[in-house]
Amino acid sequence: MVRRDPRAPEAGYLAFWREYHLCTLTTRRPDGSPHVVPVGVTYDPEAGLARVITNTASAKAAHVRAAGPEGAQVAVCQVERGRWATLEGLATVSEDPERVADAVARYAERYGRTPAPNPHRVVIEIALTRAMGSA
Template identity: 35%
Template sequence: MDLDQARAIVREQHHAVLATRRSDGSPQLSPVLATVDAGGRITVSTTANTAKVANIARDPHVSLCVLPDEFFGRWVQLDGTAEAVRLPEAMPLLEEYYRTVSGEHEDWERYRAAMRAERRALLRIEPTRAGPS
């Protein structure tokens, strides 16, 4: 599967499991909602103090398994490198993320306040490989 085909799946199916690497090399798995930004990167919203953010800071290599809502059906695995963008730089990226997953928010000021209170960060994944082939 090429990367554009994989991105098309992520644009439609947002449920995923993100795998990062702990300091001992073992996988750390997190259920997430994923989407694709305007630059073709996979994005995930998270709080800044999570294990996945710490793991990515140490080792940016990640894998993401994207699943359909009903679990069985079309799925894709993407591998790539990730970075965590923290507030305040993350705010416009978090807004784009929300719009892509859920549409327009009814109160953007309330949304921004919640993002600050939750200490949100945005993970950006540059995909390098996708499958199954």
């Protein structure tokens, strides 16, 4: 495992995050147990953010909101055979239409498809504090 600067990733690490890979998001339930779900993630090292679009009523959004305005400690991870990469940080939920639209555009670029319109869509923004991986 190699620790990396989430705001200044090496070219190969960033390239891995730009490839099409499904990821996992790990949040904490109210009892402290981990909640791990498959998600699409976009990585923006310039802003120091990872983004996950979701429905406002999702469990993942509820877990992040429950942590309060300071944010929830979360991790996103992707793996392909022996390559893997994890980003960690403090997550918050934004309903701001411009932020949601930006997250949707980034998702469409990475995953090659634009999600269907959803008036209940929000974005989980993860202010990155750590990056690691073998990629």
